[in-house]
Amino acid sequence: MKKTLSQSHTTPLPREGQGGGVSASTPLPREGQGGGVSASTPLPREGQGGGVSESGASRSLIVSALDHGTVIDHIPCDRLFEVINLLHLDQMTSKVTIGFNLKSHKMGTKSIIKIADRFFTDDELNQLSVVAPNVTLTIIRDYEVVEKKQVCLPDELRGIVRCNNPKCITNNEPMQTFFHVTNKQTGIIRCHYCNHEQELRK
Ligand SMILES: [Zn+2]
Numbered sequence: 216m217k218k219t220l221s222q223s224h225t226t227p228l229p230r231e232g233q234g235g236g237v238s239a240s241t242p243l244p245r246e247g248q249g250g251g252v253s254a255s256t257p258l259p260r261e262g263q264g265g266g267v268s269e270s271g272a273s274r275s276l277i278v279s280a281l282d283h284g285t286v287i288d289h290i291p292c293d294r295l296f297e298v299i300n301l302l303h304l305d306q307m308t309s310k311v312t313i314g315f316n317l318k319s320h321k322m323g324t325k326s327i328i329k330i331a332d333r334f335f336t337d338d339e340l341n342q343l344s345v346v347a348p349n350v351t352l353t354i355i356r357d358y359e360v361v362e363k364k365q366v367c368l369p370d371e372l373r374g375i376v377r378c379n380n381p382k383c384i385t386n387n388e389p390m391q392t393f394f395h396v397t398n399k400q401t402g403i404i405r406c407h408y409c410n411h412e413q414e415l416r417k
Pocket residue numbers: 378379380383384385406407408409410411
């Protein structure tokens with residue numbers, strides 16, 4: 216025969232979050248009522264994003280979990296923090312969800328960033344091509360995917376790449392680098408200040 220551990224617990228414990236306005240319309244079942252509580256009561260759903268499945272089909276689920284904003288997918292894991300820096304996500308006030316070390320068919324592992332209620336200009340997004348040229352961008356407005364695109368190298372790069380010429384003024388003065396992209400296919404860039412040409416991805 217089972218013994219009840221708390222025999223004299225007649226005083227109901229105060230519920231957490233009673234004053235917080237949590238789903239005031241649904242009366243929550245009380246704990247400790249002795250197991251008669253129906254398990255079929257649907258729990259209130261917490262926003263989206265919380266319960267994203269991490270199964271194999273996660274990609275579409277993760278993408279669709281954002282209802283309004285920008286999804287940056289297929290970020291190489293070792294580039295995630297560079298992407299965060301480039302887009303200044305640390306200064307953002309909207310909700311940013313980051314997935315790190317997710318499984319990917321194409322890449323093995325990947326990272327993904329979902330930014331709610333924020334849409335970037337092509338210039339901002341194209342900066343990403345320097346650190347993560349193969350990311351996939353999905354623009355979602357009111358639950359609908361309105362655009363999917365890749366990034367491409369912009370014509371000019373400011374403050375992202377360092378000049379390989381040690382004598383270049385940008386390596387000797389506290390100033391931003393400035394490159395012209397001379398060949399978008401091969402990723403050849405030319406320093407605006409010293410004309411040194413270098414390959415972007417190496
Ligand atoms: Zn230079």
